[in-house]
Amino acid sequence: MEVNHVKLVDPGFFDGKTNSCSFLDALSGDALSVSFVDLKTSTFRGMPSLWISKEKVLALAAPFAFFLVGYFPNSRPFSDMIRKFFFRLKLTSEFFVTLLDSRLILIKLCYDMDYCKIFAH
Known part of the structure; x- marks a missing residue:
């Protein structure tokens, strides 16, 4: 049986060994390793929004498969x-x-x- 192992964006997340940063730091780029580099700001129905690519959403969801x-x-x-x-x-x-x-x-x-x-x- 072949197992498809997915590379985790943050491999220490499940072990509790991750260096956390605030949401603001992650979005502003002040964090040590920012994986959200392709965020696009916009509006949706008059409210501020962030557009995240389908590929990024799938990469973020992969560890939870x-x-x-x-x-x-x-x-x-x-x-x-x-x-x-x-x-x-x-x-x-x-x-x-x-x-x-x-x-x-x-x-x-x-x-x-x-x-x-x-x-x-």
Whole structure:
């Protein structure tokens, strides 16, 4: 099975090892590494807007290709129960489950087959 690894714009983002800067610094170019060099300012329905190329949007979205958000309409089960469920699926690679709030979880997967397996559940 071949895996297509996408080069991350900010590889330390998922590990919490990124040097963060303010939004203003990033847009003004004062940050150490600015990846938003092709932003175009404009207006949309009379409001200021930034136009971002489709390629840049796809590059920014690429690291999240195998992420899913799980929603529980009434209340989320305990985190131990969620972990046991994922271990029972016998996924082919590592996964990470993060609790977002009382009804949402974020599921980070590494392979498309694992993504399909969980999406089907």
